[in-house]
Amino acid sequence: MVTVAGGAPDGKAGRAGGAPDDAAGRAAGGGGTTGATGPAGVGGGGAGGGAGRVGRALARALRAVPVPLALIAMIGLAGAVLGRVYAGPLLTWLVLGAAVGSVLVSVAARRLPSWLVAPVSVLAMAGWTAWSLRLTATRAELPGGLAEVSADAAANGIPRLLTAMIPVEPTPDTVLVPLVAAWLAGLAGAEVAMRAGRVLLGYLPPVLLYAAALYVVGPNADPAIGPTLALVAVAVLGLAVPPRGAAGADAAAGLAPAVRAAVRARLAAASAAGLAVVVGLVALLGPLLAGQVDGRPVDPRRYVEPPQVETLDENPLIRISGWALNPGQQLLDVRTQRSGPSGSVPAGEPGPTPGPGAAARPVPVRLAVLSDYDGVTWRVGATYRNAGRILPVTAPAADSTVETVRQEITVAGLSGRLLPAVATPRQVTGARVAYDPTTGTLIRPEGLTPGLRYGVTSALETPDFNLLATADVPAGEEVARVLRVADGVPEPLRRLAAQLAESNGAPYARAAAVEQFLAEHYRLVADAPSGHAYPNLNFFLFGPRNAGGQRGTSEQFAAAFAVLGRLTGLPTRVVVGFRAAGDGPVRAGDAYAWPEVLFEGLGWVPFDPLPRPDEEPRPVEEDFRPTPEEPPPSEVPEPTVEPTATPEPAAAPGGPAGSGGPSTALLVGGGSGGMLLLVVAALLALLLMRRALTRARLERGDPGQRIAGAWREVTDALRLAGHPVGGDLSASEVAAHARAVLPVGADVEELAELLNRTAFAPGTATAEQAARAVATAADYVATLRAARPWWRRLLWSVRPGPLRWPR
Numbered sequence: 015m016v017t018v019a020g021g022a023p024d025g026k027a028g029r030a031g032g033a034p035d036d037a038a039g040r041a042a043g044g045g046g047t048t049g050a051t052g053p054a055g056v057g058g059g060g061a062g063g064g065a066g067r068v069g070r071a072l073a074r075a076l077r078a079v080p081v082p083l084a085l086i087a088m089i090g091l092a093g094a095v096l097g098r099v100y101a102g103p104l105l106t107w108l109v110l111g112a113a114v115g116s117v118l119v120s121v122a123a124r125r126l127p128s129w130l131v132a133p134v135s136v137l138a139m140a141g142w143t144a145w146s147l148r149l150t151a152t153r154a155e156l157p158g159g160l161a162e163v164s165a166d167a168a169a170n171g172i173p174r175l176l177t178a179m180i181p182v183e184p185t186p187d188t189v190l191v192p193l194v195a196a197w198l199a200g201l202a203g204a205e206v207a208m209r210a211g212r213v214l215l216g217y218l219p220p221v222l223l224y225a226a227a228l229y230v231v232g233p234n235a236d237p238a239i240g241p242t243l244a245l246v247a248v249a250v251l252g253l254a255v256p257p258r259g260a261a262g263a264d265a266a267a268g269l270a271p272a273v274r275a276a277v278r279a280r281l282a283a284a285s286a287a288g289l290a291v292v293v294g295l296v297a298l299l300g301p302l303l304a305g306q307v308d309g310r311p312v313d314p315r316r317y318v319e320p321p322q323v324e325t326l327d328e329n330p331l332i333r334i335s336g337w338a339l340n341p342g343q344q345l346l347d348v349r350t351q352r353s354g355p356s357g358s359v360p361a362g363e364p365g366p367t368p369g370p371g372a373a374a375r376p377v378p379v380r381l382a383v384l385s386d387y388d389g390v391t392w393r394v395g396a397t398y399r400n401a402g403r404i405l406p407v408t409a410p411a412a413d414s415t416v417e418t419v420r421q422e423i424t425v426a427g428l429s430g431r432l433l434p435a436v437a438t439p440r441q442v443t444g445a446r447v448a449y450d451p452t453t454g455t456l457i458r459p460e461g462l463t464p465g466l467r468y469g470v471t472s473a474l475e476t477p478d479f480n481l482l483a484t485a486d487v488p489a490g491e492e493v494a495r496v497l498r499v500a501d502g503v504p505e506p507l508r509r510l511a512a513q514l515a516e517s518n519g520a521p522y523a524r525a526a527a528v529e530q531f532l533a534e535h536y537r538l539v540a541d542a543p544s545g546h547a548y549p550n551l552n553f554f555l556f557g558p559r560n561a562g563g564q565r566g567t568s569e570q571f572a573a574a575f576a577v578l579g580r581l582t583g584l585p586t587r588v589v590v591g592f593r594a595a596g597d598g599p600v601r602a603g604d605a606y607a608w609p610e611v612l613f614e615g616l617g618w619v620p621f622d623p624l625p626r627p628d629e630e631p632r633p634v635e636e637d638f639r640p641t642p643e644e645p646p647p648s649e650v651p652e653p654t655v656e657p658t659a660t661p662e663p664a665a666a667p668g669g670p671a672g673s674g675g676p677s678t679a680l681l682v683g684g685g686s687g688g689m690l691l692l693v694v695a696a697l698l699a700l701l702l703m704r705r706a707l708t709r710a711r712l713e714r715g716d717p718g719q720r721i722a723g724a725w726r727e728v729t730d731a732l733r734l735a736g737h738p739v740g741g742d743l744s745a746s747e748v749a750a751h752a753r754a755v756l757p758v759g760a761d762v763e764e765l766a767e768l769l770n771r772t773a774f775a776p777g778t779a780t781a782e783q784a785a786r787a788v789a790t791a792a793d794y795v796a797t798l799r800a801a802r803p804w805w806r807r808l809l810w811s812v813r814p815g816p817l818r819w820p821r
Contacts, residue, residue, distance in 0.1 A: 081213055082117045084252030085203045088220035089113035089196050091241045091248070096192055096227040098235040101181040101404055104153070105189055108146050109196045115142050116200025120208060128209060132201065139197040146193055147186040154185045154403055155443050164190075174400050176318040179449050180234050183402020192227075199223040217249055232313040321398045321448045321459040327430045328393050330382050330590045331607055334569040335544035341603025345428040348379065348594045351420040352474075377419060377474060378608075379434045379600065380591040383453035387580075389500035390547040392573060392588050396450030398457055403441050406451050410475050411617035417474040425466040426599070431457040434592065436472040444468035453587075477616040485613040487521040487585055496585040496612060503581065504552040510638060511581035524582045525611045525621060528575055532623035535564065535634045542566040546573035556634065564634060568624060572607035575623045585612040589620070700812040707816060712791070717784035718772040724784075724791035725769045728752060728762060730816045731795040735802060745769045756798050765790045 093109025100106075119135045126134070144160060151163045158166075167186035174187045182188050199219040207216025224245055228238060326333060337343070386395035410416050419436045428434070433447055433456035445468035448457050458466075489497070514531060518524045536554070542565055554570040557563020572588045579586035586609055593604040610618040625631055711723025729748065732739055737755045739748045749766035768787050772779050799810050 078208075080254075081207050081216070081252050082121055082204065084248050085117050085200060085207065085216070085220060086110075086113045087248045088217065088245055089116075089200050089203075089223060091245050092199075092220065092224040092227045093192065093196060095224065095238045095241050096230060098238070099180050099182055099231050100188075101183050101402065104150070104184040105192060108150075108184070108189060109192055111146075112139070112142060112193050112196040113200050115139070116197045117204045120201060120204035124209060128205070131205060131209075135197070135201045139194070139201075142197070143190065143193050146189060150184045150189055151186050154183060156185065156446070157444075173318055175230070176315050177320045177400050177448075179399040179401035179406060179451070181404070181406070183404060185402055188402075195223055195226065213253055217252070221245075221249075228311070229314060232311045232315070234313065321400065321457065323394075323398075323431050323457055327382070327432045327457065328395075329384070329391050330430070330432060331384060331392050331546060331569050331573070331588060332544050334567050334590070334605060334607055335542060337602035337605040338540040338567050341540070341601060343602040344426045344599045345602055345605070346379070346426055346434060346592065346600040347424040347598065348600055349422040349597050350377075350594065352377075353418045353420075376593065376595050377436050378591045379421070379423070379594045380437050380454070380589055381432050381434050381605075382455050382590050384588040384590065385453055385496050387498070387500060387573075387576070389502050392546060392576075394450070394453060394455055395495075396453050396455050398448035398450050398455075398459075400459070401442070401447055401449040403443055405440055405442065405449055407440065408438070408451065410473065411477060411615060413478040413481055413615045414475045414617060415478075417476065419472045419474045420469065421472070422467065422469050425462050425464060427464070427602075428462055431459065431461050433458050433462070433468070435470040436474060438475070439470050439472050441471040442468060475617055477613070477619055481616060482522045482613065482619065483520065485522060485616055487583070487612060488614050493585045493612060496587050497580055497583070499577070499580050502548055503577075504548055506552060506556050507548070507577065508581060510555065511578045513638065514578065515582040521584060521611075521613065525579060525584055528578045528582070529621045529623045531637065532571055532575055533625045534629070535631050535637065536571065536625060537565040537631050538567070538571070538625055539565045540567065542570065544569060546570060551577060559633075564631070568606040568608070571623045572609045575609040575621065579609065579611060586610065587612075587618070697812045700814055700817075703817055704811055704813075712788045716777075717779040717781050718776060720784040721765075721768050721772050721779055721787040724787040725765060727791045728765065728794055730819065731798050733819065734810060734813060734815065735798055745773075752794070756794065756801065761790060762794055765794075 090106070090110040090113050093106045093113070096109070097103060097106035115138055116135060119138050120131060123131045123134055144164065147164055147167060148160050151158075151160075156163060163186045167190040171187050171190040175182070175191055178188055199222070202219040203216045205216075206218075207213045210216075224242075231238075337345075382394050384392040384394055386393045421436060423434060433442075433445065435442070435456055438454050439449070439456060442456065445458050445466060446460070448459055449455075487493075510531075514527045515524050518527045542562075544567075546569055551570065551574050553563050554566045555564070555574060559565070576586040576588050588607055588609055590605070590607045592600045593606065594600055595604070606624075608620055608622060610620050612618050708727065711727060712720060714720075715723070725745070729739055732752060732755060735755065737751070739751055743751070745766040746763070749762045752762045765787050768779065768783055799807055802810065
């Protein structure tokens with residue numbers, strides 16, 4: 015006792031005396047050097063502990079990074095797949111920005127309540143979308159403010175995306191849907207994968223987005239094999255990294271040896287079962303998917319009706335006579351700039367066969383190209399697709415030169431939807447257009463309005479006219495549309511076509527013979543009635559002059575040339591447009607029609623069957639024999655076989671205009687309704703399953719089983735309320751925990767006593783005790799549920815957790 019008593023003061027003194035010396039030593043060493051004293055050792059241990067904490071924090075951060083990066087990469091790959099049908103990489107970058115923004119918002123708001131993340135993310139989405147819409151509208155030079163552009167994009171985003179010309183220009187209405195879908199996929203995936211810890215389930219929204227991108231692209235791009243493999247690799251890498259807190263963790267650690275062995279066996283069995291399911295799915299679905307690799311995917315554009323036009327725009331040829339009666343009406347104002355090589359006569363300029371050294375003349379402005387004729391009406395027969403500023407580029411004819419023509423056109427009195435432009439348009443600014451690449455015809459879906467100003471850049475092709483004499487014309491299915499002759503051709507037209515082809519074996523010679531015959535025997539007048547059906551053409555060609563025959567507008571001249579040309583085996587079409595004599599106004603009197611013939615290697619070559627102003631037409635009877643003396647020479651191609659039915663317009667790649675498919679509204683409504691029905695059905699199924707589980711626990715079995723079922727109802731309710739109990743707690747400890755969660759309510763302690771009595775004395779519980787246990791559990795669960803927020807109360811009965819939690 016003496017020694018201890020004496021030692022303590024000495025020890026205290028020693029420590030008291032050592033402190034100043036130690037402080038002095040640290041001061042002498044500059045405050046940062048410590049010797050081999052006790053305080054130095056303590057300090058060194060603190061530094062080591064700090065380094066360990068930094069290392070653990072870095073490790074946790076590294077484990078938290080892969081899943082967000084995987085989500086961003088998967089959504090970015092969906093944007094890259096969809097961007098293959100867009101012009102330029104802008105859409106891909108915008109979708110990638112939406113992926114980064116949506117995932118980072120969820121990462122930054124991970125400490126906020128889950129119900130608050132969605133509103134914050136939606137606000138951020140609105141900001142990113144508004145900026146993107148403004149950017150694309152500025153790049154596309156679209157008029158209007160942000161509110162007007164956004165409203166138009168929201169109202170027409172889906173139909174314009176599915177009817178847009180490929181490559182699709184990134185405009186507000188073609189980027190809005192992909193941006194919103196990408197952001198929502200990132201939000202849903204991040205919340206499920208990072209907040210709920212269900213990484214594989216969190217991959218579902220990006221995968222669905224990727225599948226939707228593949229569906230929208232359809233057959234309009236090469237198979238996305240590389241991006242698909244990259245998507246799988248990114249998903250695997252994200253799953254390979256353990257989530258935060260799971261590195262080195264053993265689910266069976268701390269359990270008794272027997273329990274630990276059972277848990278590990280259960281985990282191994284579950285893993286084996288999952289692997290077996292995956293292998294089985296691969297074996298069953300692998301051959302089916304492999305067989306679809308070379309298949310042609312469905313094009314969703316076939317289900318969406320493209321922009322349509324009215325009768326006057328489908329057949330503008332009937333407007334020629336009306337414009338001829340009011341020649342002073344101003345329709346357009348045109349300013350033209352030309353650059354690049356030009357031929358003697360630009361392609362598209364109708365006129366007599368051009369020869370070397372002929373003076374160049376102004377190019378006409380095309381209104382429409384009419385390729386379909388049914389014996390009554392010439393029609394455009396186009397399938398229009400919404401297009402951006404840049405139109406699809408088609409390779410020019412091999413033996414032709416190309417000149418760039420830039421025009422600024424202001425609409426005055428021209429009505430309808432057809433948009434005038436020089437052939438072949440390559441870029442349009444100042445107006446939203448739809449385009450038919452087969453005919454090269456443009457429309458403005460909203461219709462033309464006085465004062466509308468737009469610019470058109472065209473690639474004007476000039477064929478090598480020296481090759482016309484020996485050029486051939488194509489044949490086969492590709493040109494069947496422009497060779498088709500409808501039933502009911504009048505016999506005089508057949509005889510005239512046979513006579514013109516009789517001594518002209520070469521295609522160009524036949525075309526020139528038809529052109530010369532019309533120009534020499536008929537009179538051009540402005541007051542001729544409109545009409546180009548078979549009876550009208552028959553009267554124009556063979557009617558008596560004193561009764562109005564053998565006279566007409568350019569409508570009858572162009573239509574007669576095209577029909578006679580097809581009867582001699584020439585692929586022909588009719589073009590309606592305007593003579594633009596330099597810069598200035600274009601009036602109704604400048605409107606006219608001309609025919610074109612397709613030659614191999616030269617493309618469409620215009621002809622001018624109109625008579626010369628200073629020439630008097632010769633009577634038709636001087637050069638047309640009423641009956642042929644002998645059949646045409648054998649070397650002359652036989653006239654095109656007449657079809658047995660009225661020809662149908664050739665279908666463009668997007669499908670016929672009147673395909674009869676469901677409308678956009680029906681598709682959207684049906685899809686939304688189907689999804690809603692599926693969600694309602696799933697919720698109803700969960701509700702019924704939960705109620706069946708509760709009835710099985712509380713109403714079936716002997717009293718002991720009902721008491722145990724009541725206890726499981728209480729523990730499940732605690733877990734649903736966010737206060738789960740550990741598996742290592744006794745019934746009394748669980749009851750105390752339940753009382754702490756809900757101080758008022760049912761007597762859970764009594765239920766715990768009944769459970770213990772049942773466990774230690776099986777078969778002794780009575781029906782009365784079981785009924786009391788059921789009532790206690792029901793009362794506690796109802797009170798606990800009533801204390802939850804309203805939205806948690808709504809989800810309480812449909813949460814699937816109790817169906818899969820261990821029992």
